[in-house]
Amino acid sequence: MKLITLLSILSLSFLIACGGGEKKAEQEAAKPANPNGLTDFEMEHGIGPVKEELQLGAIDPAKVAAGEKTFKSLCAPCHKLDKRLVGPAQRYTADRRSPEFILNMIMNPDEMTKRHPTGKKLLAEYLAPMSNQNLTLDQAKEVLDYLRSVAKEGHEKNIEAAPIFSGQQK
Amino acid sequence: MKLSFKSFLILLMFGLSLAIVSCQQGSGNSALKSSTAEKVFVAPGEYDEFYAFVSGGFSGQLAVYGLPSGRLFKIIPVFSVDGEKAWGFNEETKPMLETSYGFIPWDDSHHPDISQTNGVLDGRWVFINGNNTPRIARIDLTTFETVEIIELPNSAGNHSSPYVTDNTEYVIAGTRFGVPVPQRDISINDYKGNFKGALSFIKIDQETGGMDLSFQILMPGFDYDKAHPGRGKSDGWMFFTTYNVEEANTLLEINASQRDKDFIAAVNWKKAEEYIKAGKFRTMKTKYAHNVYNDETHSATSTMKTEVRILDPGNLPGLVYFLPMPKSPHGCDVDPSGEYIVGSGKLSANVTVHSFPKMMKAIKEKKFDGESYGIPILKFEDVLAGVVEQPGLGPLHTEFDGKGNAYTSFFISSEVVKWKLGTWEVIDRKPTYYSVGHVMIPGGNSQKPFGKYLLAMNKITKDRFLPTGPEVTQSAQLYDITGDKMELLLDFPTVGEPHYAAGIPADLIKAKSKKFFKLDENKHPYATKSQDDVKVVRDGKDVHIYMTTIRSHFAPDNIEGVKVGDRVYFHVTNIEQDYDVPHGIAMIGANTSELLIMPGQTETFVWEPKEVGVWPFYCTDFCSALHQEMQGYVRVSPRNSKIKLSWSLDGE
Numbered sequence: 001m002k003l004i005t006l007l008s009i010l011s012l013s014f015l016i017a018c019g020g021g022e023k024k025a026e027q028e029a030a031k032p033a034n035p036n037g038l039t040d041f042e043m044e045h046g047i048g049p050v051k052e053e054l055q056l057g058a059i060d061p062a063k064v065a066a067g068e069k070t071f072k073s074l075c076a077p078c079h080k081l082d083k084r085l086v087g088p089a090q091r092y093t094a095d096r097r098s099p100e101f102i103l104n105m106i107m108n109p110d111e112m113t114k115r116h117p118t119g120k121k122l123l124a125e126y127l128a129p130m131s132n133q134n135l136t137l138d139q140a141k142e143v144l145d146y147l148r149s150v151a152k153e154g155h156e157k158n159i160e161a162a163p164i165f166s167g168q169q170k
Numbered sequence: 171m172k173l174s175f176k177s178f179l180i181l182l183m184f185g186l187s188l189a190i191v192s193c194q195q196g197s198g199n200s201a202l203k204s205s206t207a208e209k210v211f212v213a214p215g216e217y218d219e220f221y222a223f224v225s226g227g228f229s230g231q232l233a234v235y236g237l238p239s240g241r242l243f244k245i246i247p248v249f250s251v252d253g254e255k256a257w258g259f260n261e262e263t264k265p266m267l268e269t270s271y272g273f274i275p276w277d278d279s280h281h282p283d284i285s286q287t288n289g290v291l292d293g294r295w296v297f298i299n300g301n302n303t304p305r306i307a308r309i310d311l312t313t314f315e316t317v318e319i320i321e322l323p324n325s326a327g328n329h330s331s332p333y334v335t336d337n338t339e340y341v342i343a344g345t346r347f348g349v350p351v352p353q354r355d356i357s358i359n360d361y362k363g364n365f366k367g368a369l370s371f372i373k374i375d376q377e378t379g380g381m382d383l384s385f386q387i388l389m390p391g392f393d394y395d396k397a398h399p400g401r402g403k404s405d406g407w408m409f410f411t412t413y414n415v416e417e418a419n420t421l422l423e424i425n426a427s428q429r430d431k432d433f434i435a436a437v438n439w440k441k442a443e444e445y446i447k448a449g450k451f452r453t454m455k456t457k458y459a460h461n462v463y464n465d466e467t468h469s470a471t472s473t474m475k476t477e478v479r480i481l482d483p484g485n486l487p488g489l490v491y492f493l494p495m496p497k498s499p500h501g502c503d504v505d506p507s508g509e510y511i512v513g514s515g516k517l518s519a520n521v522t523v524h525s526f527p528k529m530m531k532a533i534k535e536k537k538f539d540g541e542s543y544g545i546p547i548l549k550f551e552d553v554l555a556g557v558v559e560q561p562g563l564g565p566l567h568t569e570f571d572g573k574g575n576a577y578t579s580f581f582i583s584s585e586v587v588k589w590k591l592g593t594w595e596v597i598d599r600k601p602t603y604y605s606v607g608h609v610m611i612p613g614g615n616s617q618k619p620f621g622k623y624l625l626a627m628n629k630i631t632k633d634r635f636l637p638t639g640p641e642v643t644q645s646a647q648l649y650d651i652t653g654d655k656m657e658l659l660l661d662f663p664t665v666g667e668p669h670y671a672a673g674i675p676a677d678l679i680k681a682k683s684k685k686f687f688k689l690d691e692n693k694h695p696y697a698t699k700s701q702d703d704v705k706v707v708r709d710g711k712d713v714h715i716y717m718t719t720i721r722s723h724f725a726p727d728n729i730e731g732v733k734v735g736d737r738v739y740f741h742v743t744n745i746e747q748d749y750d751v752p753h754g755i756a757m758i759g760a761n762t763s764e765l766l767i768m769p770g771q772t773e774t775f776v777w778e779p780k781e782v783g784v785w786p787f788y789c790t791d792f793c794s795a796l797h798q799e800m801q802g803y804v805r806v807s808p809r810n811s812k813i814k815l816s817w818s819l820d821g822e
């Protein structure tokens with residue numbers, strides 16, 4: 001009696017499980033999705049508060065100054081410009097990533113390192129999860145202009161780029 | 171034995187039917203149990219409906235639980251040092267435990283009470299009394315930390331406290347012991363008439379919550395046991411139970427129980443305010459500490475105050491009246507409407523209820539039955555509203571559900587009894603395991619109880635839990651009180667003696683809970699807000715290390731030039747700006763506790779190196795995958811060494 005009940009429950013659950021599996025397979029066949037259900041925008045520009053492409057103007061010296069101050073207080077404990085520390089060197093981040101990606105990474109690192117393939121790759125390389133320092137969007141944009149300015153400076157002075165991933169050619 | 175197919179079938183059927191019956195019985199029982207379990211089950215990741223702030227009694231602290239699950243979230247250090255949180259060990263919080271007797275590392279915390287607005291819980295602060303060295307603490311419910319402690323002069327055994335008036339105008343605290351006021355060298359046998367009982371009225375600043383000892387009423391030397399502010403129609407009054415109106419000073423167990431009745435003291439605090447305003451007080455020289463913690467400097471200061479205003483009730487008509495109450499009342503509880511004052515004579519078999527309107531009528535008609543030290547005594551019959559007859563043995567404390575019912579704990583007969591206000595009939599009784607002291611319904615002492623659960627706090631738990639040697643766990647029990655009959659849902663262990671509790675719907679607090687301290691608002695004099703600013707400074711034998719933490723390193727992490735005999739101050743700022751990322755730090759051989767530093771906070775510990783060598787420190791709170799790498803060294807050289815102070819991180 002108990003055995004029969006158990007068997008029917010088991011077989012029923014197999015049926016359910018099988019049915020579910022087929023359905024899922026169908027969906028996957030219909031659309032080759034981005035990993036973790038990310039949109040194409042998110043794949044390129046990251047996951048976070050910035051959901052549209054920005055129109056960036058020229059680098060604003062006032063913003064650069066404010067951004068440098070924030071960077072030194074809240075980012076510099078883990079990031080140098082030209083040397084790998086706890087996190088990657090920041091000299092050429094503005095060349096490497098879109099402005100929207102940079103803002104999203106600063107403002108939403110928890111999700112970026114869990115769901116975004118680039119964020120996950122960075123976490124796997126550096127192992128220390130990037131801290132959310134709770135910058136406002138304005139503060140993050142100031143840091144962005146600071147990063148744009150140091151990249152520009154790097155090109156002008158021919159400063160060598162530090163590798164982001166180990167084993168990478170310098 | 172050979173069985174025919176038919177008899178086999180019969181046997182099979184019989185067996186099957188047995189199995190069915192046993193299944194039904196089994197499932198029937200488990201269904202009952204699982205429905206009870208469901209009522210306290212809060213699924214992983216989900217929140218409890220209520221916060222319960224449960225005092226730790228002799229632990230001196232305040233524990234925060236969730237109801238209905240009974241899960242423990244936090245122990246808030248209040249009156250006792252706590253090495254886990256560096257409370258009383260770091261330089262910032264040491265002043266919080268200063269008193270007129272010096273630094274005291276422990277107390278006995280009894281009665282938490284939550285602030286109210288218009289007689290309804292508002293979730294701003296919790297107040298709690300220190301019993302032994304009389305003090306009141308205030309806990310801020312945005313940080314869940316003790317932010318203020320005020321000592322009470324002239325008090326001893328600060329038991330009938332702290333109770334919050336309808337709009338948190340005052341937190342009121344009464345003394346258990348009569349003591350000579352002012353203290354002096356006299357014979358204990360001269361108790362009668364010479365010993366006094368001080369009732370303290372602490373004014374609350376509505377903006378900051380700041381406490382100020384506004385005045386004391388110097389009462390006869392009875393023992394003031396419990397208290398309750400008037401609510402609604404009786405707002406403006408405060409009621410205290412007393413025992414030992416005999417004024418015995420030895421073997422109180424017998425000698426304080428001679429009279430048939432003790433008193434409830436009804437104090438008109440609005441009248442007291444008038445007398446203060448009219449200058450009818452005397453100012454007494456005294457000494458008491460007032461300690462305040464500041465969330466911007468992350469530091470406490472202790473100030474010694476030297477004066478208190480005294481009102482003498484014998485000379486001030488209309489200030490205090492005595493209401494007779496049978497034998498040694500403990501609980502003194504006012505119902506949500508403010509009409510009834512419930513006294514629990516702990517040596518009485520009945521619960522006696524007085525009527526506030528009747529009391530006012532008797533006062534108006536001046537129907538007094540003598541006086542005690544100039545304080546008029548009202549006639550028992552004139553103020554009596556009703557009696558709950560023979561509900562149990564040893565009534566102790568009553569809370570209310572806001573639906574016309576009262577719930578009284580019975581210490582001697584170990585039960586909670588539900589009875590009806592007005593008709594005084596007993597509706598239900600449920601056993602407790604065992605010897606219940608206080609009970610708590612969230613908001614159950616206010617005008618608006620949230621009458622869904624009742625928490626019973628027990629004094630004895632033998633045989634209820636796995637044994638742990640002679641000292642067994644303390645416990646609380648949760649009852650569902652939504653039906654006519656109460657239902658026991660849960661036993662759960664508590665930290666320290668769960669003496670008393672205050673509960674509040676989580677929705678009134680949780681959104682206001684702070685996530686971290688903003689670094690740019692940090693005004694600690696030794697804060698280091700940027701890794702660029704770390705430094706080590708020598709000032710004679712004092713060495714100040716300005717240090718930062720972030721996942722997962724200290725800056726600096728190599729320090730040289732410290733000498734034997736120095737006093738080394740580690741001023742550590744956690745420069746993280748995210749939720750739930752504290753860092754800890756501990757130094758080998760430091761005669762103090764670790765620090766546990768919240769994001770944006772600065773804390774300080776002192777280390778006095780006694781031997782030369784290279785001594786390590788490390789992070790004590792698991793902060794990241796590289797937590798184990800979060801460490802550093804201090805080199806200690808001989809006193810006469812010429813090595814200069816230097817510091818570094820990663821060679822820079």
